[in-house]
Amino acid sequence: MREKSIRVFIADDHSLLVDALKARFIQSGEFEFAGRASTMEELHARLNGQADVLLLDKMEDTREMLASIASIRNSCPAVKVVLLTGKEDLAFAKQALEEGARGYFSKSLSMEEIFQGLRKVHAGGVVIDLGKAGPNREDERMKAKELITPTEKQVIALLCRGFRGKEIAELLSQINGRNMEPSTVEVHKRRIREKLRDIGVTNDASLGYWACECNLLDGTELSTNSED
Secondary structure, eight states: OOOOOEEEEEEOSOHHHHHHHHHHHHHHSSEEEEEEESSHHHHHHHOOSOOSEEEEOOOSOHHHHHHHHHHHHHHOTTSEEEEEESSOOHHHHHHHHHTTOOEEEETTSOHHHHHHHHHHHHTTOOEEEOTTOOTTOHHHHHHGGGGOOHHHHHHHHHHTTTOOHHHHHHHHHHHHTSOOOHHHHHHHHHHHHHHHGGGTOOSHHHHHHHHHHTTOOOSOTTTSOOOO
16 A cells, blocks of 8 residues: 655745755655745745645744744744755754754755655654855855856756756747757756756755846746857
């Protein structure tokens, strides 16, 4: 008999990251997307206990976040809270665990690493995994956007929305008025990974976070022709 899916609620103000995570959860078959919130107010209103794990970004100051974790643990004791962050903060991680959080994950982790961590937390464990995150990488992460071409921005925008290679090729062929093969999309994806590997972007989730963090996308990428 197939085991019951792990229901995951995501609270993060980076919509592209949430879209990327949602798409991967749905594709996995092992995890179920239980809902989303972009503010702490939305989270408290929408999280009704119908989730097994809450992936929570640090959207408030430390004191407010710790109070929110305690409140969530009190109102929804069955929901396991996991912090998903782009910055290394061991002091906050320790405080969050003391308030009842069960995990502290870096957004630089691969999707499979996030899956593994969620499995351990769901099984009753406590997981801290900072991956490749570090406090001295911010300038590198911001400068990396200069390496991304207009077409690569389009590919990133669609990847973060959960589209796959063939779908991206079809959409960009329509948008740009010239044929693009799925193999060309794969070339763009490989080049993007190569350009961003050194700053810890290793998967669609960390790609979505980085794109939001450095304001790579302004919403016009998919409405205009792209010329590299």
